[in-house]
Structure formats: C-alpha cells, structure tokens
Amino acid sequence: MLSGYWIFAPEVLIVAGAFIALFGDLLPGRDRTAAYVGAAVAALAAVLAAAGGTAGPMVFGQVEPDEIARFARTGIAALTALWALWVAGRGMPDERRRDAVALAMFAAGGGMLLTMAEDLIVMYIALELSTMPAYVLMGYRRRDVPGLEGALKYFLLAMLTSIIMLYGMSFLYGISGSTSFAELALEGSGMLGVLGVMLTLVGLFAKMSAAPFHYWAPDAYAGAPAVSVAFVSTVPKIAGIAVMARLLHAVAGDVGGLVTIMAVVAAASMLLGNLAALPQSDLRRLMAYSGVAHTGYLFMALAPDTSAGYGAAVFYTVAYAVPSMAIMLVAAEEGSDLTDLGKLASRRPLAAWSMVVWLVSLIGIPPLAGFFGKLYLFGSALSAGLVWLVVLGVLTSVVSAGYYFRVVREMFFGDEPAGIAALEPAPTASLALAIAAIATVAIGVGASPLLAALGVALG
Amino acid sequence: MPHDYVVIGTFVLVGIIFVMITISTSNILSHQKPSEAKGLIYECGVEPIGAPWVQFHVGYYVYALLFVVFDIETVFLYPWAIVFSRMGMIVLVEMFIFVAVLLLGLAYAWKEGALRWR
Amino acid sequence: MQVGPSAFMALAAVLFSLGLYGAVARKSAVMVLMSLELMAVAVSLNMVALSRFVTPTEMTGQVFTIFTMVVSAAEIGLGLALVLAIYRQTRSIELTRMDTLKG
Numbered sequence: 216m217l218s219g220y221w222i223f224a225p226e227v228l229i230v231a232g233a234f235i236a237l238f239g240d241l242l243p244g245r246d247r248t249a250a251y252v253g254a255a256v257a258a259l260a261a262v263l264a265a266a267g268g269t270a271g272p273m274v275f276g277q278v279e280p281d282e283i284a285r286f287a288r289t290g291i292a293a294l295t296a297l298w299a300l301w302v303a304g305r306g307m308p309d310e311r312r313r314d315a316v317a318l319a320m321f322a323a324g325g326g327m328l329l330t331m332a333e334d335l336i337v338m339y340i341a342l343e344l345s346t347m348p349a350y351v352l353m354g355y356r357r358r359d360v361p362g363l364e365g366a367l368k369y370f371l372l373a374m375l376t377s378i379i380m381l382y383g384m385s386f387l388y389g390i391s392g393s394t395s396f397a398e399l400a401l402e403g404s405g406m407l408g409v410l411g412v413m414l415t416l417v418g419l420f421a422k423m424s425a426a427p428f429h430y431w432a433p434d435a436y437a438g439a440p441a442v443s444v445a446f447v448s449t450v451p452k453i454a455g456i457a458v459m460a461r462l463l464h465a466v467a468g469d470v471g472g473l474v475t476i477m478a479v480v481a482a483a484s485m486l487l488g489n490l491a492a493l494p495q496s497d498l499r500r501l502m503a504y505s506g507v508a509h510t511g512y513l514f515m516a517l518a519p520d521t522s523a524g525y526g527a528a529v530f531y532t533v534a535y536a537v538p539s540m541a542i543m544l545v546a547a548e549e550g551s552d553l554t555d556l557g558k559l560a561s562r563r564p565l566a567a568w569s570m571v572v573w574l575v576s577l578i579g580i581p582p583l584a585g586f587f588g589k590l591y592l593f594g595s596a597l598s599a600g601l602v603w604l605v606v607l608g609v610l611t612s613v614v615s616a617g618y619y620f621r622v623v624r625e626m627f628f629g630d631e632p633a634g635i636a637a638l639e640p641a642p643t644a645s646l647a648l649a650i651a652a653i654a655t656v657a658i659g660v661g662a663s664p665l666l667a668a669l670g671v672a673l674g
Numbered sequence: 675m676p677h678d679y680v681v682i683g684t685f686v687l688v689g690i691i692f693v694m695i696t697i698s699t700s701n702i703l704s705h706q707k708p709s710e711a712k713g714l715i716y717e718c719g720v721e722p723i724g725a726p727w728v729q730f731h732v733g734y735y736v737y738a739l740l741f742v743v744f745d746i747e748t749v750f751l752y753p754w755a756i757v758f759s760r761m762g763m764i765v766l767v768e769m770f771i772f773v774a775v776l777l778l779g780l781a782y783a784w785k786e787g788a789l790r791w792r
Numbered sequence: 793m794q795v796g797p798s799a800f801m802a803l804a805a806v807l808f809s810l811g812l813y814g815a816v817a818r819k820s821a822v823m824v825l826m827s828l829e830l831m832a833v834a835v836s837l838n839m840v841a842l843s844r845f846v847t848p849t850e851m852t853g854q855v856f857t858i859f860t861m862v863v864s865a866a867e868i869g870l871g872l873a874l875v876l877a878i879y880r881q882t883r884s885i886e887l888t889r890m891d892t893l894k895g
Contacts, residue, residue: 237782336856343863347870354874360881367874371824374867375815378831381860382808385835385853389797389842394852406679685802689809735876739869746865749858753851 222267222280225260225292226327232256233320239313249313250303251643253320254296261292264327276395278331283529286669287330287457290533291450294540295323297647298446301544304644307442311355318348319446326454335384335394338458339377345454346373346422349447353439365438372421372431380418386411387466396461401469412470415462423455424503425510426483433491433503441551444499445543448506449536456513456532460525467520477518478604484511489611492618496553498546501618502539505577508615509535515608516592519599526669527595531588534658538573538585541651545570548638553622557629563638565645567626569652574619576655579612584655587662736788740780747776800841807834821875821885825868832864 232253235242239249264285272279280288299316307315325344332338350373354366384394390408391400401408421428436444467473488508495501513535516528545566549555560567576583579590589612593605658665714721750772758765783789807830814827836857843853879885 234778237778238785240785336859339856340859340863343867347867350870350874354877357877358881360878363874363878363881367821367871367878370867370871370874371815371821371828374828374871375831378828378835378864381832381835382838384856385838385842388839388853388856389801389846392846394856406682410682681798685805686809688802689806692806693810693813735872739873742865743869746862749862753855753858 220273222270222273225264225267225288226324228256228260228263229292229295229320229324229327232260233317233324236313236317236320239316246306246312247303250299250316253316254299254303257292257296257299257320257323260327261289261296264288264292272333272397276397277334277337278328279333280331282669283457283460283525284330286533286665287453287529288327290453290536291323291326291330294450294453294533294536295319295446297537297650298450298540298544300650301445301644301647302442304641304647305442305548307440314355315352315443318352319450322346322348322352322446323450326451329454330457332458332461333396335388335396338462339381339384341454342418342422342458343377345451346377349451352443352447353435355443356440359438361438362440363438365435369431369435372428376418376421376428380415383411383414383417387415396465399465399469401466404469409470409472412466412473413476416459416476419455419459419462420480423452423459423510423513424507425480425514426487426507427480429484429487429507429510432506433500436499436503437497439499441499441543441547444502445540445547448502448543449540452506452510453529453532453536456517456528459517460528463517463520464525474518474520474599474601477514478601481511481514481518482604482607484508484514485607485611486511489614489618492615495618498542498551498553498556498622501553501622502543502546505615505618506539508611509539509577511611512589512592512608515596515601515604518601518604519596521595521599523591524595524599526666527588527591530662530666530669531585531592534584534588534655534662535577537651537654537658538576541573541648541655542570544644544648544651548644550632553625554629555632556622556625558631559626562631566648569648570626571623572652572655574622576659578616578619582656582659584658584662587659587666591662591666733791740783740788744776744780797841797845800845801838804834804838804841807831807837819886821878821887822872824887825871825875828871829864829868832860836860 235256236249236253239246239252242248242252267280267285269282269285270280298319302312302316306312322345325341325346325348329338329341329345332341350366350370353369354363356362386407387399387401388394390404390411391398393399401412404411417428421431424432432448436448439447463473463477484507488504488506488511492501492504492508495504509531513528513531516524516531518524546555548566549559556570559570572583576585579585579588581587589608593608596605596608751769754765754769758769811827811829811831811834814830815824818824818827839853839857839860843851843857847853875885
C-alpha cells in the first residue's frame with residue numbers, strides 16, 4: 216500500500232520514463248536501450264499501480280484513485296510495457312523507436328491520470344495528454360502520405376469533438392458552479408443540462424470510436440503503421456471507459472434518458488462495427504471495425520448506471536485490449552493484408568496458435584478472457600432489463616465469428632504469400648507476444664477474483 | 675422546461691441566421707466586376723513583384739512553433755504569481771517542476787536540431 | 793439595460809456555430825484549423841462569462857479557460873505540423889483531395 220501522494224508514483228514513473236526514452240540517443244545502445252528502459256519502467260509502474268492500493272478523493276477532490284482506477288491504471292501500464300517490449304525487439308518502421316516509446320508513455324501517463332479524474336479540468340487535460348501523442352504516433356513518418364492523411368483526419372475529428380466536449384463542459388460548469396464531478400448538480404436544469412451532458416459525451420464517443428462518430432477510425436488505422444495502431448486502438452480505450460464510468464455515475468442520477476442514449480449508441484456500434492468488419496481484407500481496417508463493435512459491447516454495460524456494470528466494462532476493456540494489441544503486433548510483423556498471413560501456421564506455428572487464442576477470446580469463447588468479460592457485460596445489462604440489447608449483443612457476437620474465423624482460415628489454409636523474406640528472430644518481441652497469449656488465458660481463468668475486486672467500486 | 679427550449683432554440687436560430695445574413699449581405703452588396711487591376715495582390719499600394727505564393731523558409735515555421743508553445747506556457751505563471759504569496763513553498767516547488775518540464779522540452783528540440791538554422 | 797449571462801452565451805453560440813460551419817464546409821486544411829480555433833475561442837468566452845456570473849468569487853472558469861487556451865495552442869501547432877508535412881509531399885492542403893484511404 217502506498218499512502219499520501221505516493222499513490223501517484225506509477226504516473227510519475229511513467230512520465231519520467233518517457234523523458235528518459237526521449238533522450239534515448241544519449242544512452243549507450245541508443246534506441247534499443249530506450250525501448251528497454253521504457254518497458255522496464257512501465258512494468259514497474261504497473262506493479263506499483265496494482266500494489267499501491269486505493270484511496271478516497273485527493274488533491275482538493277480532483278482525483279480519486281479508487282478500485283476502478285487501480286485496475287485500469289495497472290492495465291494501461293502493463294499494456295504499455297508489453298508494447299515497448301515488442302518495440303525493443305522489432306523496432307518501428309523508419310527507426311524512431313525512442314520517440315515512439317516516449318510518446319506511448321506520455322499517452323499512457325495521461326490515460327492513467329484520466330482513469331482517476333474526478334474533475335472536468337483534470338479530465339480534459341488528461342484526455343488531451345492521452346490523445347495528442349496518438350496523432351504523432353500515427354503520422355510520424357514524414358514521407359508516408361497515407362499515414363499523414365490518416366493522422367490529419369484523426370486529428371481534425373478528435374480536435375473538433377474535443378472542442379464540442381469542452382462546450383458541453385462549459386454548460387455543466389455554468390449550471391452547477393463547479394467543475395468537480397461530485398458537485399455536478401444538474402437536477403432541474405432541464406434542456407441545458409441534457410445539452411451539456413450530450414455534448415460532453417460526444418467527445419468521449421468519438422475518442423472511443425462509438426457508432427455515429429466512428430468513421431475516422433478505419434481510415435486513420437489503415438494509413439498508420441500497424442505498430443502504432445496496436446497502441447492507439449487499445450490503451451486509450453481503457454482510460455476512456457474508466458472516465459466514462461465516472462462521468463456517467465456522476466450525472467446519471469440527475470439527467471434522465473441517459474440509459475436510452477447509451478443503449479442506442481451501443482446497439483448502433485455493435486451492428487455497424489460487426490457488419491462493416493465482415494468484408495474487410497486489411498487487418499487494420501478489420502480490427503478498427505471490430506473495435507467499434509467492442510465499444511458497443513462496453514457501452515451496453517455502462518448504460519444502466521450500476522457499479523457492477525461499470526466494473527464489468529472496465530474489466531472487459533482490458534480483456535479486449537490484450538488480444539487486440541497482440542493481433543496488431545503480429546500484423547506489424549507479417550504485413551497487415553489478410554493474405555500476408557497465408558500459411559502462417561506452417562511458417563510460425565506458435566504465433567498462429569496464439570493468434571487463434573486471441574481471436575477466439577475476442578469472439579467470446581470460454582475459458583478465455585473475452586468470454587468472462589462478455590458474460591459479465593451481458594449479465595449487468597440483463598439485470599437492468601435491457602433484454603433486447605443483450606439479444607443483439609449475442610447475435611452480433613455470432614456474426615463476428617465470421618470475420619475472425621476468416622483470419623484463422625487464412626492462417627491455416629490460405630496460400631503462402633509470394634516472395635516473403637524470412638522474419639529475423641527477435642526474442643523480446645516473441646516474449647511480448649507470449650506474455651500476451653498467456654495473459655489472455657490468465658485473465659479468463661482469474662476473472663472472478665479480479666471482478667470481485669472491481670464490482671464493489673463506485674457503489 | 676419550455677423556457678429552456680426557447681433559450682436554446684434562440685441560440686441556435688441566431689447562430690444560423692447570423693451566418694446566413696453575413697454571407698448573403700456580402701453577396702448582395704458587392705459588385706461583381708473584376709478587372710485586372712482589382713485582381714492584383716495588395717502590397718501597400720505598390721505594384722506587386724513576383725508570385726504571391728512565396729515559399730517561406732521552413733526555419734521560420736519551426737521557430738514560430740517553438741515560440742508559440744513556450745509563449746503560451748507562460749500564461750500559467752500569472753495565476754501562479756497571484757496565489758504564490760498565500761500558498762508558500764510547495765507552490766514554488768511545483769512551479770520549478772513545471773519549468774523543468776518545459777526546459778526538458780527545449781532540450782529535446784535542441785537535441786533534434788530544431789534550433790539550428792538550415 | 794443590464795447585460796446578463798445569456799447575452800454572452802448567445803455571442804458564444806454564434807461564434808461556435810460559425811466555427812462549426814467553417815470546420816465542416818471549408819476545403820482547405822488551414823481554414824478548417826482556423827475554424828476550429830474560432831470554436832475554441834467561443835468556448836473560452838462561454839466559460840469566462842459563466843465564471844463571472846455563476847461563481848464571481850471563485851475563478852474556476854477562468855482557470856479552466858487558461859488550460860483550454862494552452863491545450864488548443866499546442867493542438868494547433870501539432871495540426872499545422874501535420875498539414876505542413878502533407879504539403880511537402882503532395883503540394884496540396886485541400887482536404888477533398890486526400891482520398892488515398894477511401895475504401
């Protein structure tokens with residue numbers, strides 16, 4: 216247990232690690248060392264976040280490191296460590312490893328702060344800190360026009376929606392006279408309060424690529440390097456869900472109709488994401504749409520404003536993020552077109568079988584992480600009486616098996632892509648993938664103690 | 675609350691109408707008689723020399739960007755200066771941390787060669 | 793006549809709508825960025841006005857505005873850097889021509 220301000224040690228460590236990585240070319244061994252240092256620091260931060268325990272509201276009530284924040288912070292730091300470990304082994308295209316690791320760690324620091332935010336100002340700053348490095352991660356290759364265009368589109372939409380969110384926040388502040396979540400008093404504020412909450416949620420919907428605001432994701436991901444997508448599409452999502460749980464919990468009592476809004480957005484995301492993913496032939500696009508669909512599943516649990524639902528949603532973001540990141544990392548090694556994975560099973564049987572584990576977890580087949588995650592998501596929606604939503608969730612999960620198994624078929628029965636060079640062995644990258652595969656199983660097996668710790672939060 | 679609907683409706687309406695009015699007035703009031711002299715670039719009344727789209731040196735841009743970033747960060751010093759006398763040492767330490775982070779940023783820009791004129 | 797908060801909020805709404813129109817309708821990436829900046833200014837105005845009328849003794853809204861100003865300056869810097877990088881490659885900043893990713 217860490218007490219007092221020491222509870223923020225993981226965040227301080229991550230940001231310090233980011234600065235060390237930024238100046239990585241001054242270290243012996245240069246970029247590779249920087250990535251290793253980043254991975255080690257992030258792993259240490261994950262351990263500290265997990266062991267650091269929880270506390271009540273701190274720093275004038277602006278942050279609250281509670282159970283949900285603890286779980287999400289641990290997840291973010293651990294995934295960042297995993298990603299940095301892979302980058303240490305394989306490197307980034309164009310060799311900007313140290314900058315990439317530094318950016319990812321800044322984003323992780325912002326995300327970890329975001330999970331604790333109990334104040335609109337903190338939330339805004341942390342959200343920006345967690346998304347701004349993402350634009351650079353996606354568009355850092357100066358000569359790569361599709362990458363730059365994808366990054367610019369992502370940037371313009373993200374900035375537009377964050378200003379809209381800010382406009383909503385200004386109304387929330389104007390109505391309640393305070394920026395603290397705990398003091399948001401929207402009761403009797405009528406339309407203006409609903410408008411404020413809706414505008415604020417628009418910003419979060421766009422960052423989580425939920426249905427009506429999802430269209431940036433496939434384009435942006437398809438242009439960016441797969442390594443960047445592996446980070447950008449997973450880690451910020453954990454932080455986003457955690458802060459959304461907090462915000463919804465703060466306003467759901469005062470503003471009616473939020474259940475309906477969340478349920479409709481969830482349904483639209485599940486339908487659109489899963490159906491649009493079916494014909495995709497680029498893994499990055501496929502995973503972008505799969506991400507939209509998973510946001511839908513997550514919103515299903517956020518809709519009813521129950522602590523069990525919030526716990527289930529935060530648990531599932533991690534259960535989704537691990538396999539999703541690992542799949543993109545394999546795509547970064549093999550190439551992101553589906554045909555690039557042809558006959559992967561005979562070339563790299565271990566990687567192929569790990570892919571099967573991750574894909575199966577994303578579909579939600581026991582005993583993997585995804586199954587228990589979905590079980591709790593559906594359960595919390597059911598207990599709130601959202602039967603139609605759960606039926607839709609189950610049906611779209613069945614549909615999702617269609618495109619995930621297409622990847623599996625390509626790996627086992629596809630044609631070997633012509634003219635591929637044998638991949639250089641990179642032990643650390645393989646280690647990162649192995650950890651991801653084990654974690655996918657372990658989170659599934661250890662689901663009930665993990666969720667028991669989470670379920671009591673935000674009561 | 676019907677009153678609130680009226681307020682919001684008015685905001686939205688005024689917003690839309692204002693844009694429509696300004697754009698249409700400029701269309702109605704302006705004479706559309708372009709001549710060669712009118713189409714010229716305005717350079718303090720002197721006849722323009724060369725093409726208007728001169729490419730500025732990229733170095734200016736990098737410097738401008740660095741200047742804007744550091745310039746805008748000083749905005750935090752003003753509220754800090756006001757509360758400083760009341761809050762004591764801890765605030766001083768916090769500001770040193772803030773400035774140290776900024777300096778690290780500057781050091782990074784230096785290391786990457788952004789301060790070298792090319 | 794006393795000028796109340798609604799006058800400022802109306803002005804902010806007008807500025808915000810103008811910016812939103814520009815951000816959606818403009819074709820040049822730089823103009824879109826300027827429109828976004830206009831929207832940010834509208835939000836700042838809204839916040840400062842609400843701070844003055846809702847919590848006259850506390851500066852919460854004004855402090856919030858300082859933070860948003862700094863963040864949007866940083867964002868614009870980043871956006872211009874992206875636009876510049878694209879311009880160097882394609883000699884164009886027209887958003888409508890950026891269609892390499894359609895599909």
